[in-house]
Amino acid sequence: MSGLELIDVSKSYGATRVLDGVSLSIAPREFIAFLGPSGSGKSTLLRIIAGLETLDSGEVHLGGQRIDGLAPGARGIAMVFQHYALYPHMTVRENMAFGLINAKVPKDEIASRIAQAADILEIGSQLDKKPGQMSGGQRQRVAIGRAIVKQPRLFLLDEPLSNLDAALRSRTRVELAQLRNRVDAALIMVTHDQAEAMTLADRIVVMNDRRIQQVGTPAEVYARPANAFVARFVGSPAMAMLAGRVISGESGRLRVRLAGGAELQTAVAAAGIAADAPVEVGLRPEHVTLAPPGSGGIAATVELVERLGDRTFIYTRLAEGSEVIACAPGFSEVRPGDEVLLAIDAAAAHVFSADGTAHHPEASA
Amino acid sequence: MNRARRDALVGYAFVGPFLLVYAAVLVVPLLMGIVISFNNADLFGRREWIGLANYAQALSDPVLRQAFFNTLTLTLLIVPPLTVIALLLALALNRNTRLAAVLRGVFFSSLVLSVTIVTLIWRFILTPDAGLVAVGLQAVGQPPIPFLSDPAYVIPALAVTTLWWSLGFPIMLFLAGLQQVPGDIYEAAALDGAGRWTVFRRITLPSIRRTLLLVVMLQTAAQLQIFGQAQLLTGGGPGGASRTIVLYIFEVSFGRWELGYATAIAELLFGMILLVTLLQYWFVTRQEGDRA
Numbered sequence: 001m002s003g004l005e006l007i008d009v010s011k012s013y014g015a016t017r018v019l020d021g022v023s024l025s026i027a028p029r030e031f032i033a034f035l036g037p038s039g040s041g042k043s044t045l046l047r048i049i050a051g052l053e054t055l056d057s058g059e060v061h062l063g064g065q066r067i068d069g070l071a072p073g074a075r076g077i078a079m080v081f082q083h084y085a086l087y088p089h090m091t092v093r094e095n096m097a098f099g100l101i102n103a104k105v106p107k108d109e110i111a112s113r114i115a116q117a118a119d120i121l122e123i124g125s126q127l128d129k130k131p132g133q134m135s136g137g138q139r140q141r142v143a144i145g146r147a148i149v150k151q152p153r154l155f156l157l158d159e160p161l162s163n164l165d166a167a168l169r170s171r172t173r174v175e176l177a178q179l180r181n182r183v184d185a186a187l188i189m190v191t192h193d194q195a196e197a198m199t200l201a202d203r204i205v206v207m208n209d210r211r212i213q214q215v216g217t218p219a220e221v222y223a224r225p226a227n228a229f230v231a232r233f234v235g236s237p238a239m240a241m242l243a244g245r246v247i248s249g250e251s252g253r254l255r256v257r258l259a260g261g262a263e264l265q266t267a268v269a270a271a272g273i274a275a276d277a278p279v280e281v282g283l284r285p286e287h288v289t290l291a292p293p294g295s296g297g298i299a300a301t302v303e304l305v306e307r308l309g310d311r312t313f314i315y316t317r318l319a320e321g322s323e324v325i326a327c328a329p330g331f332s333e334v335r336p337g338d339e340v341l342l343a344i345d346a347a348a349a350h351v352f353s354a355d356g357t358a359h360h361p362e363a364s365a
Numbered sequence: 366m367n368r369a370r371r372d373a374l375v376g377y378a379f380v381g382p383f384l385l386v387y388a389a390v391l392v393v394p395l396l397m398g399i400v401i402s403f404n405n406a407d408l409f410g411r412r413e414w415i416g417l418a419n420y421a422q423a424l425s426d427p428v429l430r431q432a433f434f435n436t437l438t439l440t441l442l443i444v445p446p447l448t449v450i451a452l453l454l455a456l457a458l459n460r461n462t463r464l465a466a467v468l469r470g471v472f473f474s475s476l477v478l479s480v481t482i483v484t485l486i487w488r489f490i491l492t493p494d495a496g497l498v499a500v501g502l503q504a505v506g507q508p509p510i511p512f513l514s515d516p517a518y519v520i521p522a523l524a525v526t527t528l529w530w531s532l533g534f535p536i537m538l539f540l541a542g543l544q545q546v547p548g549d550i551y552e553a554a555a556l557d558g559a560g561r562w563t564v565f566r567r568i569t570l571p572s573i574r575r576t577l578l579l580v581v582m583l584q585t586a587a588q589l590q591i592f593g594q595a596q597l598l599t600g601g602g603p604g605g606a607s608r609t610i611v612l613y614i615f616e617v618s619f620g621r622w623e624l625g626y627a628t629a630i631a632e633l634l635f636g637m638i639l640l641v642t643l644l645q646y647w648f649v650t651r652q653e654g655d656r657a
Contacts, residue, residue, distance in 0.1 A: 052552050073558025085549035089571040098567070099557030146553075 002064050003028040003186050004049065004154055009058035011044055018044050020210040022058070028153075031180045031187045033197035036207035037233070045207070046156050046190045050079050063153050073102065078147035079156040083163065084139045086131040086146070093127040096146045103150075110149075117145040120182060137168045148183060157189040161196055176200055194234050198222070206230050228356040231282050237306075237313055240288070240324045241352070242281045246273055254351055254359070256281055260320040262298050264346040267361035273353065282350035282358075285313055288326040289343045290334070297341030300324060302334050316340060398628045406625035408618070419629035429630060431605050432613040435520060439609065440588040442524035443531070448580055451532055455539030456569075469540070476533030480593035487526040488513075488598065513599050516606035523607055526594050531587070535580045542576030543569070578649040582642045589638050610634050 004026040011019040019041045026032050034042035047053040049060060051072030060068040067075045078099075086095050093114060100110045118124040121141040131139050140160070147155055160176065161169045177200055180187050191197050197204045198218040206213045206221060206229075214226035225231035231239045244256040247263065254268045256279060264281060273279070291297030300316035303323075312332035316324050326342055334340060351359040402420070405413040423429055454472060458465045475483070490497040491512040499509035512522040546569065554564050570577070592611040595601055601608035601616070608616075610630065618627035 050552075050556060052555065071558070072552075072555040077556065079553070079556050081549050081553060083547070083549060085547070085553040087550055087553070087568065087571075089574070090567075098554075098559070102558040102560070102563060146557075150557075 003030060003062070004188075005059075005061040006045075006049070007059040007061070009045070009048060009060065010056050011041075011048060011053065012056055017210055019048070019055075022212055024205060024212065024215065026186050026188070028063075028186055029180075029184065031200060031202045032189070033201035033204045034188060034190045034207055035192070035194055035197040035204050035234070036213075037192060040207040041210045042190050042192075042205075042207045043158065046079075046158060046188060049154070049188070050077055050156055051075055073099070076153040077156060078150045078152035078154075080140075080143045080147050080158065080160055082159040084131070084143040086139060086142055088131055091128050091130055092123065092134075092142050092145075095131070095142060096149050099146065099150050113149040113151070114145075117148045120148070121145050136163055136165075137172065140164065140172065144179065148179075151185075153185050155183065155185055155187040157187065159190055159192070161191070161193070173199060194236065198234075204234075206233065208233070224360045225282075225350070225358055227358050228280065228282070228352040231350060231352065231358060235284060237285055237315075237325045239282045239284050239350070240322070242283065242318075242322050242324065244279055244281055246270075246275050246277045246279055248275060253362075254279075256349075256351065258298075258318075258320075259322070260298065260318050264344060264349060266349045266351055267347040267363075268349070268351045268359045269362055273351070273359065278354050280352040282352060283324060283344060284348070285325040285327040287345040287348040288324055289345075290314065290326055290328055290332070291341040291343035293341065295341060295343070297343050300340055300342050302336050302338045302340055304336060305332065305334060307331055314340070316342065399632060401625055402629035402632050404625045406628075407622045408624055412625075415625070419626045420633070422626060423630055423633060428605060428608070429610070429613060432608045432610045435605075435607060436589060436591065436609045436611075438520055439524055439527070439591055440585060442521065443527050443588045443591075444581060444584045447528055447531055447535060447584055448577070450528070451535035451580065452539050452577070454532070455536045455543060456565075458536070459540055459543045469536070472536050473533040475530055478530070480530070481597060483526065483530045484594055484597040487522075487529070491522055491526075514603050516603055519599055519603065519607040523591075523594055523598060526598065527588070527591065530594075531584070535584065538576055538580050539573065542573040546572040574649065578645065582645050585645065586638050586642055589634065589641070 004024075006022055006024040009019055009022045010017070022041075022045060034045060036042045044053060048055050048068075051067070051070065055068055058068075059066060062076060067077075087098065090098065096114045096117065097110050100113065105113075114127070115124075118127055121144060123138065123141050123145060126134060126138060126142075131142065134142070140163070157176070161172055164172055173196065176189075180200075189196070189200065201218060203215060203217055204221045205215050206226075208229050214221055214230045216224070216226075221230060221234050225234060225239075228241065232241065242258050244258040244264075246254055247257045248255050252270050254266045254270045254273060255263060256266060257263050258281065266281070298318060300318050302314055302316050304315040306313040306315070309331070311330065312328045312334075314326045314328060314332060314334055316326060318324060324342060326340075328334075348361055350361065353359070401412070403414060403416055405411075405415045405418075458469050458472070478486075488496075493499050493509040493511045493514075496509070498512070502509055510518060512518045550568060550572075551564065554568050559567065590611050591609050592615065595607050595609045595612050596615070599607040601612050611634070614627045614630050614634070617623050617630065
């Protein structure tokens, strides 16, 4: 049985296009994250799958059946809303039973499904409470429970962690990871938080500007971003981008001269990039370190220091104006205003053409 | 003077003027009314303590009994249909189209008319010689109906007039109530496969329960005091067939100058309205439990 299939889905509100030819294929038990900034179209796409929005063109298939013409309740989809959307006048039990009663599920079957879900989510003692009497975390469990009892083919989670405080957020993250092992369904989670996407999803769908920018595993999206947008959006702190020009291709690898004059010998294949072409060099913080004074590093001024305990992120600015983030192990003593030298692991650098296309370093032979 | 005391004084200074006026024009007259109802009193200040005699008279007054049943019938003919029609219209108008916005204004506009205008309009509609209804009936070959002079028609005619006049406010209350319902629970209901009727019965109606109670309570209290339409459209006639309690109070106090008796009836009406609205409140909130 096949999972979810989106074929060339487009959507406009009046003259504003919000989704432009989106196609995607999801396996039956896959956990997918739609990751993107506000306005990227990720929530609209989720709502189209749910049937809460209509699409202008394209098709949606689930389990081999075309569903884009079906009512939301007839699609075999359950959704956990961002603000939970529990029925305030119903008890927890009634909230969970509502969809099953509408689907004419037999009474004893409803009771056993609710008991099972309550057991999994540890809300057995709360079944006769109303949502207003519960904390945010408990309400979210009820919202998840309401989705589970429907035994859907596909779960949709709209920003499931955004309303929780930090402690509850990391716990719920673990619970969501466990949830996917318990249910026989695909999950799609919408988020703008890349840490959520990286830790939970099998594959991440990075969206921006009405389109899918990249679909890949968290490792692929991080290590081989498809373009400059993905490179900047995924990873925290963000990848630094340095303007430069291609000067020559030595042994088939790109050599780039940065705006400040320093030259980097990358491990990116030179094929297809003309000499003297303007490019951007992308550097993740872990590939930039502080060089000892007197060594041949690039001079920079420290602007901000983030000490996380096990490592320190050092936000620096080069003389020509670009920002580069370096990473130092442990608790670095540098302070804002210090002049430092940066050692760049050029072999790990990514190169982006003027149109944003990414070129990744090749494994050294 | 410490800070808490000063704050308290400032607070009293703000509510003081209002409390003064409220006491002078509402609380004191209310209490005076109770006192007067135990007196044989006229409009010129003559008072003679007669205990419960006014109340005893009220209980055996056939005119009051007729007015009581007229008022009750009117309330029953007005409040349930008014509530249902206003709710249906509010549901229909609860959308963001230009037409809905215009119609909201139209339905609300009847509310700003004074009772004088309303009764004039309805006199034009109901009058048997050339009224709108009479013209319509004649067109289909029926004789005109003397709505305002036939005891069988006068109460329904008053009810329809009041319905037309009173729709705007409950519609506004219902619209406000409907707009309080978060949109995502309707989306959740759609994903839960709820049909239109289920959504109305299980989602919308429980969500606007409080508004519903408010509308019924306000309208019941208002219609039990129905006065202007009856006085202006029919004068209570024919033969007292449309005399309401408040109209009777008006006649007794300003026509017969029996102020003591009039206030006794007014106190009885006050007690009745209080009882009815408390009963409604109890009925709606009793199974509600502790909801957030």
